[in-house]
Amino acid sequence: MQRRDFLKLLSTIALCSPLASASKKNNKKITVVGAGIVGICIAHELSRLGQNVTIIDKSIPGSGTSGKSFNWVNATYPKKPYSYNYLSQLGLGAFNDLYKYIDFPSKWNGSLEWFVDTKKHKKLLDNVNQLLKYPSYSKHEIIDNLKASSFEPNIDFNKNNNIVYSIEDGAIDALKTIENLVARTSFNGGKVINNCTYQNSIYRNGKLSSINTSLGEIETNLIIFATGVDTNSLINKKVLREPTAGIIIKTKPYMNIINKIIVGPGIHIHQQSDGRLIIGEQDGAPENHKLRLEGYPSKFPSSMLANQHVNKILEQAKSFIKNMDEIEVESVDIGWRPLPLDGLPIIGYINSNQDSYLASMHSGISLGPIVGKIVAQEITENINNNLLKNFRPCRF
Numbered sequence: 001m002q003r004r005d006f007l008k009l010l011s012t013i014a015l016c017s018p019l020a021s022a023s024k025k026n027n028k029k030i031t032v033v034g035a036g037i038v039g040i041c042i043a044h045e046l047s048r049l050g051q052n053v054t055i056i057d058k059s060i061p062g063s064g065t066s067g068k069s070f071n072w073v074n075a076t077y078p079k080k081p082y083s084y085n086y087l088s089q090l091g092l093g094a095f096n097d098l099y100k101y102i103d104f105p106s107k108w109n110g111s112l113e114w115f116v117d118t119k120k121h122k123k124l125l126d127n128v129n130q131l132l133k134y135p136s137y138s139k140h141e142i143i144d145n146l147k148a149s150s151f152e153p154n155i156d157f158n159k160n161n162n163i164v165y166s167i168e169d170g171a172i173d174a175l176k177t178i179e180n181l182v183a184r185t186s187f188n189g190g191k192v193i194n195n196c197t198y199q200n201s202i203y204r205n206g207k208l209s210s211i212n213t214s215l216g217e218i219e220t221n222l223i224i225f226a227t228g229v230d231t232n233s234l235i236n237k238k239v240l241r242e243p244t245a246g247i248i249i250k251t252k253p254y255m256n257i258i259n260k261i262i263v264g265p266g267i268h269i270h271q272q273s274d275g276r277l278i279i280g281e282q283d284g285a286p287e288n289h290k291l292r293l294e295g296y297p298s299k300f301p302s303s304m305l306a307n308q309h310v311n312k313i314l315e316q317a318k319s320f321i322k323n324m325d326e327i328e329v330e331s332v333d334i335g336w337r338p339l340p341l342d343g344l345p346i347i348g349y350i351n352s353n354q355d356s357y358l359a360s361m362h363s364g365i366s367l368g369p370i371v372g373k374i375v376a377q378e379i380t381e382n383i384n385n386n387l388l389k390n391f392r393p394c395r396f
């Protein structure tokens with residue numbers, strides 16, 4: 001091979017390398033605190049752009065809410081106003097982009113949603129109609145019972161002829177996605193440190209120089225909090241309200257009985273491509289369980305209590321889904337939703353020094369990849385992306 005050709009090849013390889021954008025690198029040492037879906041998406045994008053990034057977690061990646069989520073990716077009607085809905089629409093697209101860098105288990109068959117209660121169902125249809133007035137929206141159709149049954153022969157749609165079909169929705173396996181993003185971030189040169197709890201930030205001469213953690217000091221010029229329900233206490237400001245709990249049941253792999261994401265009476269359910277059914281309860285824990293749920297436990301205090309909940313949820317599922325008799329439950333978890341005070345994502349710098357950044361949101365599974373991209377771009381190019389202008393922390 002001629003030297004000239006070799007150099008050409010070398011430059012092509014450099015362009016294809018995950019570190020190809022290293023020229024944009026600023027000299028900041030960036031630490032992301034929290035390796036849930038939001039934190040790892042940000043760290044992955046930063047590592048892809050050649051930034052000096054470390055991500056720490058007080059436990060292991062995915063051990064917070066992201067590992068106990070229903071994992072539905074959508075841009076449907078509860079995402080309002082339009083700025084939030086539009087970000088969610090971009091969120092759907094960002095998953096396509098993510099396949100360029102990692103493989104992750106996912107299914108993009110859409111969702112079907114209906115209520116038995118006529119008042120609730122009317123409200124659902126009103127909300128969908130409102131969505132159709134936006135300048136853009138993810139594809140929806142109202143379909144009848146016959147069409148819905150042709151998609152889902154195991155489901156009794158209760159003769160409902162106005163079922164909301166959100167065509168572009170999907171579901172991912174969040175834990176596997178996080179696992180693969182961790183591997184990719186390390187491959188790109190990012191550091192991933194488990195069992196490392198952020199304690200406080202250290203300033204020297206008015207500048208952030210490092211953070212104290214349970215494993216010692218980490219040199220840091222920019223800290224990004226992606227700490228889910230722990231955010232208020234860490235940033236010393238109330239931006240989230242009390243989290244609400246949701247129960248998620250995962251079954252052992254089972255024959256294929258469900259094709260889409262089903263949001264039906266009392267429960268929501270989908271089936272992963274590995275055959276596991278993921279089932280969530282529509283209603284949260286009753287108010288009188290407040291004491292039991294103090295400290296946000298992720299497991300039930302006894303298997304008896306867990307079984308009571310599982311039986312109730314499964315009974316509800318079997319009331320409108322056929323062929324579920326042989327399923328075996330693999331795990332039961334309690335997940336805690338990070339809930340911004342006004343329901344909208346909170347993304348941006350939290351101090352005038354611009355050395356502390358926050359990313360916290362309710363629909364983190366749907367938004368993780370798009371938020372990762374935008375945040376990494378803002379930091380790398382030192383710009384304010386207008387897409388986030390309604391979501392800045394300074395609104396509180």
Ligand SMILES: Cc1cc2nc3c(=O)[nH]c(=O)nc-3n(C[C@H](O)[C@H](O)[C@H](O)COP(=O)(O)OP(=O)(O)OC[C@H]3O[C@@H](n4cnc5c(N)ncnc54)[C@H](O)[C@@H]3O)c2cc1C
Pocket residue numbers: 033034035036037038039056057058059060061062063064065066067068069070071072073074196197198199226227228229230234244245246247248280334335336337338359360361362363364365366367
């Ligand atoms: C039952 C349920 C169902 C849901 N269903 C959906 C859904 O279908 N679709 C959807 O889009 N969203 C859904 N959500 C919401 C979604 O799961 C969350 O928005 C998302 O997981 C939040 O991700 P995160 O990375 O912000 O937080 P987390 O996943 O909680 O990650 C935060 C991480 O920070 C770490 N951490 C905290 N404090 C420290 C510290 N001091 N030092 C170091 N590390 C620290 C924690 O260990 C944790 O790993 C659901 C939530 C629940 C509870």
